[in-house]
Amino acid sequence: MVSQSEQVDDFRTVFRHHPAGVVLITATVEDQPVGLILSSLSSLAIDPMAVSFSLAKSTGRPGQILKAESCLVHFLGPDEVDIAREFAARDGRHFTDKQGWTTAPTGEPLLAGAPAVLRIRPVGTVPVGPATLVAAEVVEVTASPEMLAGALPRLFYVDRTFYLRPSGTPESSAPDEG
Structure with a gap:
């Protein structure tokens, strides 16, 4: 029989190797x-x-996001890979002048070069152990023409590493449903 500890390790490994799109969420809190x-x-x-x-978790930066009345969700492109790495690192540099930050009219930190940005307003949370699931209303959508046309590479995260997937047609199509 597989122990609970082994199940947890397997769970982590499975999701570590599951590709996920990444975004950068920002807010101004206190x-x-x-x-x-x-x-x-x-x-x-x-x-x-x-x-x-x-x-x-509900401490540190995640805890601050949970306190925010509104947030900006930045979809990142090839020019923002280094910024993604900095924000993913515990001791990364955040909100430096070199990164290109401004302040949105609504007060949140805005990465002006991001291909797309959603302004959201949290409307509900569900605690699950130490984690929190957040539902948020999208108040505003801003997207570059390149993002809307699907002409930008996509940023993915797999096994603690960021990857860019070129835009264009997928490597293979879904099988026929015959």
Whole structure:
């Protein structure tokens, strides 16, 4: 019989090798900018537009995001890989002038060069052990023409490494449903 500890290790390994799209979420909490990389963003609904994501804990930067009244979700492209690495690292550099940050009219830190940005407003949370599942209404969508046309490489995270997948046609198509 497989122990609970082995099950947990297997669970981590399975998801470590499952490719995930990544975004950078930012907010201003108690007059301080906060941001972190998420690999759990999902569309939740179209009417109203909503997304969901999870935060692994309720302390540190995730805890600050949980306190935010609104956040910006930045979809990252090839020019933002280094920024993604900095925000994914525990001791990374955040919100430096060199990274190109400004402040959105609504007060959140804005990465002006991001291919797409959603402004969201959390509307509900569900605690699951030390993690929290967040549902958020999408208040505004801003996207570059290249992003809307699917002409930008996509940023993925697999086994603690960021990868760029070129834009264009997929390597293979789905099998026929015959």
